[in-house]
Amino acid sequence: MDNNQDSIFTRWIIGILRNRKAITGVVIIFLFIFLAALGPFITQDPTAFLSTPLSPPSWEHWLGTNGQGQDVLAQTISGARQTLLVGFTTGIMVVLIGALIGGISGYYSGRIDDFLSLLINVFLVMPGLPLMVILASWLPPGPATLTGVLVLTGWAWNARVIRSQMMTFRSRDFVSAAIVSGEHNIRIIVLEIMPRMLSLLASSFIGASIYAIGAQVGLEFLGLGDVSTVTWGTNLYWASNDMALLTGSWWNFVPTGLSIAIVSFALTLINFGIDEVTNPRLIAERVWREKIPIDTVVNGITPVVKDHE
Amino acid sequence: MNNSVISIQNLCVNYITPGDPVKAVNDVSFEIQQGEIFGLVGESGSGKSTVVQAVLRTLPPPAVITGGKVIINNKDILSISNTEVLQYRWKQISIVMQSALNALNPVLTVREQIEDVLKEHSDLKGKAAEDRTKELLSLIDIDVSRLDSYPHQLSGGMRQRVVIAIALALMPPLIIMDEPTTALDVIVEREILAKIIELRKELGFTILFITHDLNLLLEFADRVAIMKNGRLVELDKAQKIRSGGKHDYTQKLIRSLPSASGPREKGLLPKPKSLVLGDQPILEVQNLSKSFYDSGIFNPMSIDVVNNVSFQVFPGEIIGLVGESGSGKSTIAKLITRLIRPTSGDIFLKGSNLKISEARRVPLEYRKQVQMVFQDPFGSLNSVHTVYHHLARPLLRHQLIPEQKLFDYINEMLETVGLRPGTTFAEKFPHEMSGGERQRVAIARALSLSPDLIIADEPTSMLDVSIRMEILEIFARMRIEKNLTIVFITHDLASARYLADRIIVLQHGSIVEEGIAEDLIQSPKEAYTKQLIKAASPGWLKSLSFKNTKEKDVNHV
Numbered sequence: 001m002d003n004n005q006d007s008i009f010t011r012w013i014i015g016i017l018r019n020r021k022a023i024t025g026v027v028i029i030f031l032f033i034f035l036a037a038l039g040p041f042i043t044q045d046p047t048a049f050l051s052t053p054l055s056p057p058s059w060e061h062w063l064g065t066n067g068q069g070q071d072v073l074a075q076t077i078s079g080a081r082q083t084l085l086v087g088f089t090t091g092i093m094v095v096l097i098g099a100l101i102g103g104i105s106g107y108y109s110g111r112i113d114d115f116l117s118l119l120i121n122v123f124l125v126m127p128g129l130p131l132m133v134i135l136a137s138w139l140p141p142g143p144a145t146l147t148g149v150l151v152l153t154g155w156a157w158n159a160r161v162i163r164s165q166m167m168t169f170r171s172r173d174f175v176s177a178a179i180v181s182g183e184h185n186i187r188i189i190v191l192e193i194m195p196r197m198l199s200l201l202a203s204s205f206i207g208a209s210i211y212a213i214g215a216q217v218g219l220e221f222l223g224l225g226d227v228s229t230v231t232w233g234t235n236l237y238w239a240s241n242d243m244a245l246l247t248g249s250w251w252n253f254v255p256t257g258l259s260i261a262i263v264s265f266a267l268t269l270i271n272f273g274i275d276e277v278t279n280p281r282l283i284a285e286r287v288w289r290e291k292i293p294i295d296t297v298v299n300g301i302t303p304v305v306k307d308h309e
Numbered sequence: 310m311n312n313s314v315i316s317i318q319n320l321c322v323n324y325i326t327p328g329d330p331v332k333a334v335n336d337v338s339f340e341i342q343q344g345e346i347f348g349l350v351g352e353s354g355s356g357k358s359t360v361v362q363a364v365l366r367t368l369p370p371p372a373v374i375t376g377g378k379v380i381i382n383n384k385d386i387l388s389i390s391n392t393e394v395l396q397y398r399w400k401q402i403s404i405v406m407q408s409a410l411n412a413l414n415p416v417l418t419v420r421e422q423i424e425d426v427l428k429e430h431s432d433l434k435g436k437a438a439e440d441r442t443k444e445l446l447s448l449i450d451i452d453v454s455r456l457d458s459y460p461h462q463l464s465g466g467m468r469q470r471v472v473i474a475i476a477l478a479l480m481p482p483l484i485i486m487d488e489p490t491t492a493l494d495v496i497v498e499r500e501i502l503a504k505i506i507e508l509r510k511e512l513g514f515t516i517l518f519i520t521h522d523l524n525l526l527l528e529f530a531d532r533v534a535i536m537k538n539g540r541l542v543e544l545d546k547a548q549k550i551r552s553g554g555k556h557d558y559t560q561k562l563i564r565s566l567p568s569a570s571g572p573r574e575k576g577l578l579p580k581p582k583s584l585v586l587g588d589q590p591i592l593e594v595q596n597l598s599k600s601f602y603d604s605g606i607f608n609p610m611s612i613d614v615v616n617n618v619s620f621q622v623f624p625g626e627i628i629g630l631v632g633e634s635g636s637g638k639s640t641i642a643k644l645i646t647r648l649i650r651p652t653s654g655d656i657f658l659k660g661s662n663l664k665i666s667e668a669r670r671v672p673l674e675y676r677k678q679v680q681m682v683f684q685d686p687f688g689s690l691n692s693v694h695t696v697y698h699h700l701a702r703p704l705l706r707h708q709l710i711p712e713q714k715l716f717d718y719i720n721e722m723l724e725t726v727g728l729r730p731g732t733t734f735a736e737k738f739p740h741e742m743s744g745g746e747r748q749r750v751a752i753a754r755a756l757s758l759s760p761d762l763i764i765a766d767e768p769t770s771m772l773d774v775s776i777r778m779e780i781l782e783i784f785a786r787m788r789i790e791k792n793l794t795i796v797f798i799t800h801d802l803a804s805a806r807y808l809a810d811r812i813i814v815l816q817h818g819s820i821v822e823e824g825i826a827e828d829l830i831q832s833p834k835e836a837y838t839k840q841l842i843k844a845a846s847p848g849w850l851k852s853l854s855f856k857n858t859k860e861k862d863v864n865h866v
Contacts, residue, residue, distance in 0.1 A: 182677065302372055
């Protein structure tokens with residue numbers, strides 16, 4: 001009977017699809033996911049030794065080969081697989097844990113909040129980077145370890161933000177009204193408050209994903225990942241090992257580096273788009289600037305445009 | 310027409326949207342004469358504040374002034390250069406805003422804020438500026454010792470006086486007052502207005518007074534203009550408007566709020582012919598107290614918000630809890646609905662079988678029996694859900710209606726509160742409805758559980774005046790039709806008088822006076838009640854004495 005959840009999602013999706021920034025970002029991300037998923041079927045074997053090491057781009061190998069004579073294009077495309085998987089998984093887990101701990105902490109005041117706030121604060125003051133490096137080098141390398149390490153060092157900030165947002169919603173009348181009508185607390189959190197925080201959750205997810213991709217590549221570049229797998233991080237690790245920069249074989253690191261930059265850029269575009277869709281004032285002001293003569297726009301003085309239609 | 314201070318001719322303002330522009334002000338023209346008080350009345354969305362901000366050229370995006378002239382001192386404000394705009398602001402026109410707490414900077418003292426204006430717009434410096442600041446404070450009856458106070462150290466009324474002082478600082482010929490007293494309690498509001506009128510007599514400036522409250526304006530304005538949907542619908546002398554005006558809308562506004570004194574008008578808000586109160590109260594509140602603690606390490610404080618309040622509510626009656634802000638009336642509502650726990654005291658529902666005040670977990674049965682209607686209908690509805698969801702959730706939770714009948718029942722409830730056709734409204738989201746419609750949904754939600762008791766916390770104060778009566782009528786009708794018991798909480802004695810059978814007057818968290826509504830209005834016993842009644846009756850301005858205001862404000866702090 002309850003089809004309202006659909007309608008807010010529908011409104012959102014329509015908004016995102018109509019937003020130029022967001023749709024550009026979405027298209028780019030889907031393109032990468034598509035390539036990553038189909039990678040093994042369309043490229044050569046990324047781990048096979050195919051040709052002379054460090055040969056420049058050619059018809060046979062569009063992006064040349066690396067120090068082991070492996071195809072760079074194949075490596076870039078299959079590298080996207082694990083990198084994006086770990087990135088988005090971390091993003092989802094960070095938001096879920098943040099929403100769970102931050103949400104409960106902000107909704108129930110008192111002792112529960114005291115305890116969970118303490119937990120959040122402890123994780124916030126832990127120095128993330130050294131902890132990440134230590135854990136990654138101590139645990140057996142692999143995608144699960146990477147995800148775990150990234151979630152562990154990244155969830156607290158999100159939990160903190162969601163907690164504050166939850167606290168402001170907690171004191172709103174619509175929550176009081178739900179309490180007076182006898183609604184369960186968990187239902188109030190999930191059904192009444194969470195949909196209102198959708199934009200925060202979505203941009204938290206995107207922020208966390210960008211962070212996870214960056215940090216993951218960084219760890220792997222330092223050799224703290226599983227160097228036998230093909231990911232964007234290990235691609236760069238090997239490129240550095242083979243002294244690609246010194247030998248001038250740019251095709252070794254540019255494709256991977258560019259991919260990372262483009263994915264982060266696309267995610268940021270989606271974030272902007274979400275902002276505009278959920279905050280109509282941003283659009284109103286942009287439209288206003290577009291529709292009136294530029295010389296009448298002065299900060300703090302209302303423009304006069306006679307016969308404006 | 311040489312002595313007009315400002316002349317607005319065919320002013321048009323658009324709000325730019327991705328689609329068609331919204332015409333917020335449409336062809337509005339009026340002149341204000343030297344020395345008069347010109348009132349501009351309208352409900353929210355009528356464009357009255359937009360007119361004022363267009364005159365000052367302070368409208369934020371996405372507004373654009375699309376036509377007309379605003380002539381001050383033979384100059385058209387809409388065609389002068391941007392630097393000239395900055396010069397004429399405050400020197401020619403100053404403005405007093407609605408919320409004094411927002412208009413004042415919380416980290417600057419009163420002295421700094423007044424001297425800031427003098428420094429920016431005049432040559433006064435050092436001693437001269439200080440003298441002028443002191444002079445301004447004495448004008449508005451604030452002691453010079455408060456010069457170095459911060460805004461939070463002043464009462465609401467004093468803050469508003471400081472804002473008036475800042476507006477007076479450069480003695481502009483025209484002062485715009487945009488709802489200057491709306492955020493204040495009635496008694497303080499009356500004092501401030503009296504002060505404004507006294508100052509005008511003394512100093513001879515002109516006032517453009519913006520408000521949503523026509524009855525208030527008719528007490529002191531010389532001429533009144535009424536706006537609706539961006540257009541001026543009527544402009545006439547105050548006496549003419551008072552006697553009814555020409556436009557239907559004017560009459561609707563005048564009749565929107567009844568008076569707190571005089572004989573009761575017939576035909577407004579039906580009451581049952583005779584009210585026989587049973588022996589057994591439906592709700593009994595005994596020695597209820599609530600304190601809020603600030604558990605600071607250095608200076609822990611506790612504030613008693615509700616102090617030893619006891620009263621009984623009998624089945625089928627409407628009881629009015631009347632008080633100003635800070636009287637604890639909303640806290641009582643939250644205590645009865647157990648949104649917060651009392652510090653001490655007992656609440657019994659239907660005799661002694663439910664002692665709700667002590668329960669750790671409020672039983673579901675109690676949630677069904679006691680429902681609440683909140684003040685702000687936009688805040689009390691969740692913007693992501695449809696009307697249907699708002700009504701369906703409580704019904705499903707309490708399993709009152711089998712699921713297949715839910716749709717018909719909700720439809721019926723919506724039509725009961727005047728939302729027809731119910732099926733159309735059920736699919737709407739809160740933002741697709743007007744304030745009045747939203748409040749009807751909130752009432753339907755409270756009614757749908759067939760509760761024994763409804764707590765209505767200021768259900769009309771956020772609504773436009775012309776629809777307040779309609780909302781009160783729903784309560785009056787439901788009481789008769791469903792034998793509902795209602796605790797009606799309000800700051801407005803007049804609406805309590807018309808809706809409630811009994812009235813309890815609250816001040817500082819304690820009960821001042823309690824009695825049958827009409828008896829209490831006609832023959833109040835306590836001084837505070839008398840004061841409240843006087844402030845809510847026509848003609849209060851003439852009866853107000855101007856002398857005592859200074860002492861009162863010093864006592865406020």
